[in-house]
Amino acid sequence: MSIYDVAVIGSGPGGYVAAIRCAQLGMKTAIIEKYSTLGGTCLNVGCIPSKALLDSSHHYEHAIKHFADHGIEIPGDVKINLEKMIARKQTVVDQTCDGVSFLMKKNKIDVFEGVGSFKDATHINITKATGDIEIIEAKNTIIATGSKPSGLPFIKIDKKRVISSTEALQLKEVPKHLVIIGGGVIGLELGQVYRRLGAEVSVIEYMDRIICGMDKSLSRELQKAMKKQGVKFYTSHTVTAVKATAKQVTVTADDKKGNPVEFKGDYCLAAVGRRPYTDGLNAEAAGVKLTDKGRVDVNDHLQTSVSNIYAIGDVIEGTMLAHKAEEEGVFVAETLAGQKPHIDYNLIPGVVYTWPEVAAVGKTEEELKEAGVAYKSGQFPFRALGRSRASADLDGFVKILADEKTDEILGVHMIGARCADLIAEAVIAMEYRASAEDISRMSHAHPTFTEAIKEAALAATANRPLHM
Numbered sequence: 001m002s003i004y005d006v007a008v009i010g011s012g013p014g015g016y017v018a019a020i021r022c023a024q025l026g027m028k029t030a031i032i033e034k035y036s037t038l039g040g041t042c043l044n045v046g047c048i049p050s051k052a053l054l055d056s057s058h059h060y061e062h063a064i065k066h067f068a069d070h071g072i073e074i075p076g077d078v079k080i081n082l083e084k085m086i087a088r089k090q091t092v093v094d095q096t097c098d099g100v101s102f103l104m105k106k107n108k109i110d111v112f113e114g115v116g117s118f119k120d121a122t123h124i125n126i127t128k129a130t131g132d133i134e135i136i137e138a139k140n141t142i143i144a145t146g147s148k149p150s151g152l153p154f155i156k157i158d159k160k161r162v163i164s165s166t167e168a169l170q171l172k173e174v175p176k177h178l179v180i181i182g183g184g185v186i187g188l189e190l191g192q193v194y195r196r197l198g199a200e201v202s203v204i205e206y207m208d209r210i211i212c213g214m215d216k217s218l219s220r221e222l223q224k225a226m227k228k229q230g231v232k233f234y235t236s237h238t239v240t241a242v243k244a245t246a247k248q249v250t251v252t253a254d255d256k257k258g259n260p261v262e263f264k265g266d267y268c269l270a271a272v273g274r275r276p277y278t279d280g281l282n283a284e285a286a287g288v289k290l291t292d293k294g295r296v297d298v299n300d301h302l303q304t305s306v307s308n309i310y311a312i313g314d315v316i317e318g319t320m321l322a323h324k325a326e327e328e329g330v331f332v333a334e335t336l337a338g339q340k341p342h343i344d345y346n347l348i349p350g351v352v353y354t355w356p357e358v359a360a361v362g363k364t365e366e367e368l369k370e371a372g373v374a375y376k377s378g379q380f381p382f383r384a385l386g387r388s389r390a391s392a393d394l395d396g397f398v399k400i401l402a403d404e405k406t407d408e409i410l411g412v413h414m415i416g417a418r419c420a421d422l423i424a425e426a427v428i429a430m431e432y433r434a435s436a437e438d439i440s441r442m443s444h445a446h447p448t449f450t451e452a453i454k455e456a457a458l459a460a461t462a463n464r465p466l467h468m
Contacts, residue, residue, distance in 0.1 A: 002110070004030045006336065007124055007138035009116040009281070012040020014313035014325025015144030016100050021333035022142075023107035030136060031109055032116035032126055034280075038100040039093075040146050042322045045166045048096050050189055052089040053169065054353055057196040066392065080197055086170055112136070118286035121306050125282075140308045142332055143288070143296055144325065145281060147274040147314035154241055155181070155270050161244040162268045165190060175199040177265035179251050181239050183210035185352050187271030188226070192354050195231050202232045202263055204253055209235055211352060215364040215413040217399060222415055225356055225395045237261070242268055276315045291317075302332050310335075324348045349427055351420045356382075356396045359423035362411030362430055365401060374404035378436065378460025380452050382416040384468050387447035393417035398456040400426075400436055407435035407461065418449050425453055436460040 005027035008019045015031060016038060022029045037044060063078045104111050112134065114126040119135065126134045149164040151157060159167050168190045174197045180187040183205030195201040203210065209219040210233065223233055236256035243250045249268040255261050276295045283290060289297045289305040296304055296311035303310055310332045313325030327343050334341040352358035368375045383394035396416025402409050412426035429439055439457035444450045455465040 001135055001137055002030070003137045004028050004110070004139070006030070006140045006142065006333075007032065007116075007136060008142045008144055009124070010040060010144035010146055010313075010315075011038040011100065011111075012144060012146045012313065012325065013042050013322040014146070014329045015040065015142070016103070016329075017326040018142050018144060018312060018329030018333050019109050020103055020107050021330045022336065023109050025333060025337040027333075027336065029107075029109045030112060030138065031104065032112045032114065032124065034113075034115045036113060037094075037097045038104065038111070039097045040144075041148075043096050043100065044093060045169060047322055049089045049093050049169045050165070050186075050193075051353055052092040053085065053193045054189060054355075056085045056088060057193045058355060061196040069392065080174065082172070082174060082197070086172075089169065115280050117280055117282040118288070119282075121286045121308060140310070140336055141286075142329070143278075143281065143283075143304070143309065143311040143315055144313050144329065145277050145315050146325075147320055148277045149270070150273050150275040151270050152181075152239065152242075152272060155239075156242075156244075157270055158244060161247075161249045161266070162242055162270060164270055168194075168269050171267070175265065175267040177202070177267075179249060179263045179265040179268045180204065180271055181242075181251065181268065182271035182273070183207070183212075183233065183235065184271060184273065185211065187269060188222070188352060188354050190269060190271070191231060192226065192229070195226075195229060200232075200265075201230070202234065202265070204237045204239055204251065204263065205233070205235045206238055207235065208256075211358065214350065214352075214358065214360050215399070215411070216366060217397075218358050218360065218413055218415050221396060222352070222354065222356070222358055225415075226354065234261075234263075242270075244268070274314065274320055278315060301335055302328055318345060319348060319350065321348060321350065344431070347427055347430055349423045351423065353420060356393070356416045357419040358415045359419040360411070360413045361423055361426050362409070363401065364411060364413065368401060368410060373410070375401050375410055376404050376436075376460055377401050378456045378458065378463070378465075380455035380459055380465055380468060382449070382452055384455070385447065385449065385451055387449055387451070388417065390447065391417065393449075398422075398452040400439075400453075400456045400460045402436040402460045407437055408433055409436055409439070412453075412456075414452070416449065416452070422450055422453065425450060 006022045008031045011033040019031045114128040177200040237253040241252040251263040312328035314320040349361040379399040382388040382396045398414040401411040436457045444454045
């Protein structure tokens, strides 16, 4: 029987990063993955493939709508080869997953393929596809089993007409009408992909706005931008039934007044969130407690009810983000090594990879108001930037919220071109507890999109943006 200092169950971003950091710190490490490829949901059927399709569809949209404005003329019609687009997406996924396999070899981490389940607190059964079981011993274990798409009781995902995000990443045709249940990140990103490719897209959202976990101003601006792109939104609608035939799906919902309405499409994407995945883990055999919502219960050190077993990522409380899981993986590895790492969950940025992109870190205006915190706000539109005009990316703004007395930055919210990258400046600033004035006095290259951050800081500091 092989004995390890650490065994990691799950090879998503949290799991494989935890394994690498443990190995770097001198621990004999094993990683267990039920599928034949490493990388978990993010690399295989989540973050990476969706971004590949977003980029491909963005190129197509630019070719048919915007190239002529730039003096680029394409003879004949621009056509979609969806099969090739999907194949390119898979190539990106394969290369990324192969990269993780390389990192396992480089760091001398033993990889086991099979379902990992606890025999007891220090022994793990690995059930292979053949049914054979291998047992390893681990002094410490990190649970990183991630999450799966969740649904509604009356929705049967048949993977043909009623689909989850997994199937939406590998359709063989562009839908005529894609009905999306859920106005969160997954639904909006995939909805934008197929809208660009020519599908009619209808988004049905239970709440009164999309991306409801983010600042309201971002919700409004994104909905406005996507409406211009042709996406239809139905907020404050409660889905009551989903029925599918061989060629059609009918979604029934009650509108905000309680009146029933029907949506007919050839595909329905159920994008109502994700649930922690602990199926087959046999946590009770190790004494690991789960919450009533199915999450693994952990303390401030990400330690479960069993002292030598830890949990990270989507399977525990908090936002289901790959980079949050990575930080937690490093945190546990360094804790096991006797170090004293820290994570500030307030500074984990959130991103929506639509175009315009949406990104945020820190407190929203709604949260500050609810907490009774006195704050000031500065906002600057992208359309006032020379760089935005040069690239024709005019939608969006940057908003900075700062403490009214101390000027410390409390939250940064942005929507526009390259915001997924721009948000890192805000995270760094807040990590060092910078003030809005600190950012306003930093030199930002011209012309760049980052100038919007400086201008928003100027607006928050003394209501004196230079270019508006």
